[in-house]
Amino acid sequence: MTKVKICGLMEERHVEAAKEADAIGFVFAPSKRRVSIERAAELAKHAPVSAEKIGVFVNASIEEIEETVEKVPLTMVQLHGDEPDELVQEIKVPVIQAFSIRGKEDVARLENSVADFVLVDAPGTDYRGGSGHVFDWTLLEEAEIEASRLILAGGLNAENVKAAVHQTGPYMVDVSSGVETDGRKDEVKIQQFIQQAKGDSMQQTADKTGFFGKYGGQFVPETLMKAVKELEDAYMEAKGDPAFKEEYHHYLSEYVGREQPLTFAKRLTEAWGGPKVYLKREDLNHTGAHKINNAIGQALLAMRMGKRKIVAETGAGQHGVATATICALFDLECVIFMGEEDIKRQQLNVFRMKLLGAKVESVTKGSSTLKDAVNEALRYWVTNVEDTHYLIGSALGPHPFPTMVRDFQSVIGEETKRQIVQHEGRLPDTVLACVGGGSNAIGMFYPFLKDESVRLIGVEASGEGLDTEKHAATMTKGTEGVLHGAFMKLLQTDAGQVLEAHSISAGLDYPGIGPEHAYLADIGRVKYESITDQEALEAVVSFSRLEGIIPALESAHAIAQAEKTAKTMGKDEILVICVSGRGDKDMATYAERLEGLS
Amino acid sequence: MNRLKLLKEQDAKAFVAYIMAGDGGLEKLSEQVLYLQKAGVTAIEIGIPFSDPVADGPTIEAAGNRALKAGVTLEKVLKEMASWTFEVEVPLLIMTYLNPVISYGVERFAKECKKARVSGVIIPDLPYEHRQLAQAFLKKEDVALIQLVTLTTTEKRLEAILQEAEGFVYAVTVTGITGARDQISEDVRTFTRKVREKSPVPVYAGFGISKVQHVDMLREDVDGFIVGSAIVEAFRNQTIEEIEPLIQAVTAPHSV
Ligand SMILES: Cc1ncc(COP(=O)(O)O)c(C=O)c1O
Numbered sequence: 001m002t003k004v005k006i007c008g009l010m011e012e013r014h015v016e017a018a019k020e021a022d023a024i025g026f027v028f029a030p031s032k033r034r035v036s037i038e039r040a041a042e043l044a045k046h047a048p049v050s051a052e053k054i055g056v057f058v059n060a061s062i063e064e065i066e067e068t069v070e071k072v073p074l075t076m077v078q079l080h081g082d083e084p085d086e087l088v089q090e091i092k093v094p095v096i097q098a099f100s101i102r103g104k105e106d107v108a109r110l111e112n113s114v115a116d117f118v119l120v121d122a123p124g125t126d127y128r129g130g131s132g133h134v135f136d137w138t139l140l141e142e143a144e145i146e147a148s149r150l151i152l153a154g155g156l157n158a159e160n161v162k163a164a165v166h167q168t169g170p171y172m173v174d175v176s177s178g179v180e181t182d183g184r185k186d187e188v189k190i191q192q193f194i195q196q197a198k199g200d201s202m203q204q205t206a207d208k209t210g211f212f213g214k215y216g217g218q219f220v221p222e223t224l225m226k227a228v229k230e231l232e233d234a235y236m237e238a239k240g241d242p243a244f245k246e247e248y249h250h251y252l253s254e255y256v257g258r259e260q261p262l263t264f265a266k267r268l269t270e271a272w273g274g275p276k277v278y279l280k281r282e283d284l285n286h287t288g289a290h291k292i293n294n295a296i297g298q299a300l301l302a303m304r305m306g307k308r309k310i311v312a313e314t315g316a317g318q319h320g321v322a323t324a325t326i327c328a329l330f331d332l333e334c335v336i337f338m339g340e341e342d343i344k345r346q347q348l349n350v351f352r353m354k355l356l357g358a359k360v361e362s363v364t365k366g367s368s369t370l371k372d373a374v375n376e377a378l379r380y381w382v383t384n385v386e387d388t389h390y391l392i393g394s395a396l397g398p399h400p401f402p403t404m405v406r407d408f409q410s411v412i413g414e415e416t417k418r419q420i421v422q423h424e425g426r427l428p429d430t431v432l433a434c435v436g437g438g439s440n441a442i443g444m445f446y447p448f449l450k451d452e453s454v455r456l457i458g459v460e461a462s463g464e465g466l467d468t469e470k471h472a473a474t475m476t477k478g479t480e481g482v483l484h485g486a487f488m489k490l491l492q493t494d495a496g497q498v499l500e501a502h503s504i505s506a507g508l509d510y511p512g513i514g515p516e517h518a519y520l521a522d523i524g525r526v527k528y529e530s531i532t533d534q535e536a537l538e539a540v541v542s543f544s545r546l547e548g549i550i551p552a553l554e555s556a557h558a559i560a561q562a563e564k565t566a567k568t569m570g571k572d573e574i575l576v577i578c579v580s581g582r583g584d585k586d587m588a589t590y591a592e593r594l595e596g597l598s
Numbered sequence: 599m600n601r602l603k604l605l606k607e608q609d610a611k612a613f614v615a616y617i618m619a620g621d622g623g624l625e626k627l628s629e630q631v632l633y634l635q636k637a638g639v640t641a642i643e644i645g646i647p648f649s650d651p652v653a654d655g656p657t658i659e660a661a662g663n664r665a666l667k668a669g670v671t672l673e674k675v676l677k678e679m680a681s682w683t684f685e686v687e688v689p690l691l692i693m694t695y696l697n698p699v700i701s702y703g704v705e706r707f708a709k710e711c712k713k714a715r716v717s718g719v720i721i722p723d724l725p726y727e728h729r730q731l732a733q734a735f736l737k738k739e740d741v742a743l744i745q746l747v748t749l750t751t752t753e754k755r756l757e758a759i760l761q762e763a764e765g766f767v768y769a770v771t772v773t774g775i776t777g778a779r780d781q782i783s784e785d786v787r788t789f790t791r792k793v794r795e796k797s798p799v800p801v802y803a804g805f806g807i808s809k810v811q812h813v814d815m816l817r818e819d820v821d822g823f824i825v826g827s828a829i830v831e832a833f834r835n836q837t838i839e840e841i842e843p844l845i846q847a848v849t850a851p852h853s854v
Contacts, residue, residue: 495671496701
């Protein structure tokens with residue numbers, strides 16, 4: 001199927017609009033669409049990892065081209081000048097050489113090109129080449145050029161692109177002025193162009209939805225592609241159905257006990273001496289944490305899809321318990337994979353799951369923790385995909401999971417936003433949440449993303465310290481990679497092997513972080529800090545004694561960071577902490593680690 | 599020229615052997631390749647170990663873990679292959695998960711594959727939709743990106759995938775992960791027949807193939823077989839000669 005390139009991008013929102021294109025182009029040659037290397041690097045952050053990033057040059061030096069390729073970084077180079085063959089061959093990434101087609105003699109020059117791809121265009125006035133004029137496509141019919149090397153440009157727009165594709169069958173079509181209005185890119189035209197060029201036949205499979213900037217995607221084995229696509233469709237359909245929403249909210253209020261209060265923490269506020277502190281009380285949910293918000297939503301969706309078997313992974317056991325609970329409620333068959341190490345650490349939750357009728361499978365592979373439990377759950381899903389839904393526990397995995405989990409958890413942020421305005425008449429200044437895979441945090445943050453006055457802070461676990469090997473600080477120490485179906489940030493070796501994560505809190509013990517968080521960090525919308533095991537334990541004690549709430553270990557990370565952040569804030573400011581869960585499940589750890597407490 | 603293109607002209611059924619690079623130490627790799635090409639296999643697929651191989655069953659996962667313990671990396675495997683001075687007579691393929699490739703650099707990966715005389719690459723967690731992540735770089739080096747199709751691949755996607763297929767198509771014969779199986783389901787025949795009708799390149803069946811009776815069952819509907827876990831297991835147990843009848847059963851001229 002013909003690929004689409006949207007060229008001459010200069011603004012973030014246009015890069016976003018071009019999400020479903022296969023390639024985007026930045027112009028580095030003198031032109032009204034010229035961008036600097038730095039600007040292109042900024043813009044590239046908003047494009048899916050799998051999109052080609054192509055730089056357009058006219059008679060640039062090899063040094064200039066190489067520097068640009070490296071810094072943006074670019075995946076392809078497009079040349080519009082009189083570049084000699086030696087230069088074309090010297091460029092390390094695939095090269096597109098552009099030719100203006102006036103007549104047959106130009107076709108001959110193009111046939112001799114040594115570049116990987118040739119781009120044909122009408123004679124230009126802009127940056128030599130891209131004139132927006134249409135050339136006579138029939139000239140190409142006799143050209144000795146493989147269609148698989150051919151890129152078609154020149155006066156294309158949403159109206160004529162279908163015919164152009166039909167006539168020449170090119171590898172890619174390239175458009176710039178054809179998706180502009182008054183000399184500026186136009187989001188609607190960009191999307192219309194892509195749709196027309198690709199036709200409806202493959203539209204759904206070619207789309208790049210499910211990317212947050214460059215992160216996300218559907219990096220799963222072929223056997224699962226049908227299931228993730230079906231899930232994507234089913235979720236989109238359900239999302240638009242008011243009856244589905246109503247049912248979901250019915251269970252949230254009647255079964256989970258929502259809405260949960262936003263409690264003013266009077267003693268904590270006094271003790272910290274800074275901003276007014278409010279607590280979002282996810283600890284009050286049935287089963288003791290935010291995880292059940294997502295479990296209900298996904299279970300309802302699974303039943304809507306006719307699936308009555310559920311597989312899930314769990315680390316701390318919180319998500320496993322939430323899933324087992326919902327499966328009992330709806331009479332669904334339930335298998336939970338849990339690492340052997342975590343089974344030892346979370347005996348009580350293992351028994352709760354069994355009591356609720358779930359089958360708990362011990363995973364003894366790899367590090368025998370959450371990451372390995374996800375692997376086994378995915379393998380189980382691959383094998384039983386036709387009748388089983390994978391109820392993933394955090395904002396992770398292939399699209400649509402990160403989006404869907406976020407949406408189901410957004411009830412946290414939506415309630416908070418409403419409640420703080422009721423209490424204080426305005427939005428908070430700072431909101432904090434802990435980050436394992438990132439579901440309670442994204443649920444809390446998402447409704448605030450557009451409110452730029454609200455500072456958002458995600459808190460990950462630095463275990464025994466960032467300078468040790470025992471931490472789970474993916475955002476601080478991680479690098480880009482693919483795990484469990486998504487391109488995200490990972491703790492990994494130089495050879496791309498995923499490392500074990502370490503945290504006293506089993507729920508933060510994951511070597512990746514959800515793709516949307518990776519994106520929010522890149523664009524600077526959310527700041528990520530980290531808290532050690534020791535700091536979290538200290539917060540457990542002080543918080544329990546000041547507020548009479550024993551927090552989950554995960555939540556204690558957010559609380560510990562909140563204390564640090566509060567020190568930099570004034571008394572007239574407002575700070576909100578997401579207390580994602582209560583500490584019942586952690587009582588054995590507390591008893592052991594806090595022994596001798598007086 | 600890419601050796602995979604030669605496969606199309608073959609009459610006999612192809613036998614593709616999968617091995618885990620560095621299971622038992624990286625120095626074993628050349629020995630194993632030499633052994634297999636002498637035993638008459640059509641092509642060899644060299645697996646790169648990965649920490650989280652979600653498409654693989656216990657046999658290949660365990661082999662990967664042994665290789666990782668021995669310090670094997672994608673880089674070392676490609677270097678080792680590039681250093682071979684003996685004649686490689688069959689096409690070599692690399693099977694790797696995506697993350698080691700991203701970490702190594704896709705472009706560098708493509709270039710080093712070429713240097714190592716790799717004809718094709720299989721990346722099980724890089725679906726058709728995201729192929730451009732690797733395809734252009736591989737194409738530049740004339741390395742094929744082998745596509746997989748499965749029992750759950752929808753008609754629409756099947757058409758699209760086959761349209762771009764290079765080298766051969768990997769038809770996954772189980773809804774599940776790799777590993778030896780007793781039974782291959784009857785649906786598989788309908789599936790492979792359908793794929794073969796539409797495919798411009800040879801269709802090889804893989805996942806779960808470990809017995810002569812699997813081969814007999816699917817022989818008429820595929821162009822070749824890919825055998826993994828059974829070979830990995832046999833090399834480990836030093837019983838590789840027991841695989842030879844299976845190779846024979848596939849590659850020998852067959853009259854019905
Ligand atoms: C109470 C609690 N908070 C937070 C988390 C971390 O998960 P996430 O980052 O998806 O919110 C967990 C995970 O088990 C949890 O149990």
